[in-house]
Amino acid sequence: MGLGDEAIVAKIESENATFDLSTDQMIELKQKGVSSAVIAAMLSTGANSKPEYSLDSADPMVPHPAGVYLLQGSGSDARMKRMNATVSNQAKTGGILGYALTGGIASASVKVAIQDETAPVQSTTKPVFYFFFDNASDASASNAWASGLNTTVQSPAEFTLVELKQKKGRREARVGSMNIAGAKSGVMDKDRIPFHYDLVRPGVYEVKADAVMEPGE
Structure with missing residues (x-):
C-alpha cells in the first residue's frame, strides 16, 4: 500500500532538510510519479529555511548580520x-x-x-x-x-x-x-x-x- 501525499508532505516538513530543485529535476521527479503536492513541499522547505549567519567569513556571498x-x-x-x-x-x-x-x-x-x-x-x-x-x-x-x-x-x-x-x-x-x-x-x-x-x-x-x-x- 502506497503512502498518501499527506504523509509524505508531513514527513518532509518535519525534517530539517532542504532541497535544491532545478526545473529539470522537478520534471524528472514528475515523470517518476512524484505528485505536485510533494514537489511543492520539497521546494517550500528550501524557501522557508533560515540561512546560517557568519560574523567573520571573508565571502560576501555568505549571509552576515547587518x-x-x-x-x-x-x-x-x-x-x-x-x-x-x-x-x-x-x-x-x-x-x-x-x-x-x-x-x-x-x-x-x-x-x-x-x-x-x-x-x-x-x-x-x-x-x-x-x-x-x-x-x-x-x-x-x-x-x-x-x-x-x-x-x-x-x-x-x-x-x-x-x-x-x-x-x-x-x-x-x-x-x-x-x-x-x-x-x-x-x-x-x-x-x-x-x-x-x-x-x-x-x-x-x-x-x-x-x-x-x-x-x-
Whole structure:
C-alpha cells in the first residue's frame, strides 16, 4: 500500500532538510510519479529555511548580520571583522583666540571627539570594507541599522570616510568652522577621504578608498 501525499508532505516538513530543485529535476521527479503536492513541499522547505549567519567569513556571498565589516588578512587566512558603531562623547572648539583677536577673519573650528587614542579594529594602507544592509538578510537575524537621526541607511553613499586626528586620550574630527564670512557645518571637504563602492549582491557593497592611506584604525 502506497503512502498518501499527506504523509509524505508531513514527513518532509518535519525534517530539517532542504532541497535544491532545478526545473529539470522537478520534471524528472514528475515523470517518476512524484505528485505536485510533494514537489511543492520539497521546494517550500528550501524557501522557508533560515540561512546560517557568519560574523567573520571573508565571502560576501555568505549571509552576515547587518553592519560594516573590514576585510583582514588574505587567502585562506582572510576574515571579516565587524566594526561596531560608536558615538562622539564630546564636542569642542578650536582657534577661538585667533578668531577673537582678528575680529572673525581667522576661522574657529568645531570638533567632535571619540574616546581613546586607538580603535579596536586596525587596517592596512588599502582597506577593503563590506557593507551588509538589512535587505540582504533576514530582518529577524539582525538589528535595525539606522543613523543617528533614526533613519534607515541603505547605501554607502550615505557615509563619509574621515581621517581622525590622534590626541591624548581621544581622536578628533572637524565638523564645522566659522569666521566673519559665515559658518559651515559638517565634515570639511579637505578632511574627506574619497572612496568608491560596487554592488556585490542586493544589500551588500564592497567599499574601497580611492587613494593609498597610512595604516590606521
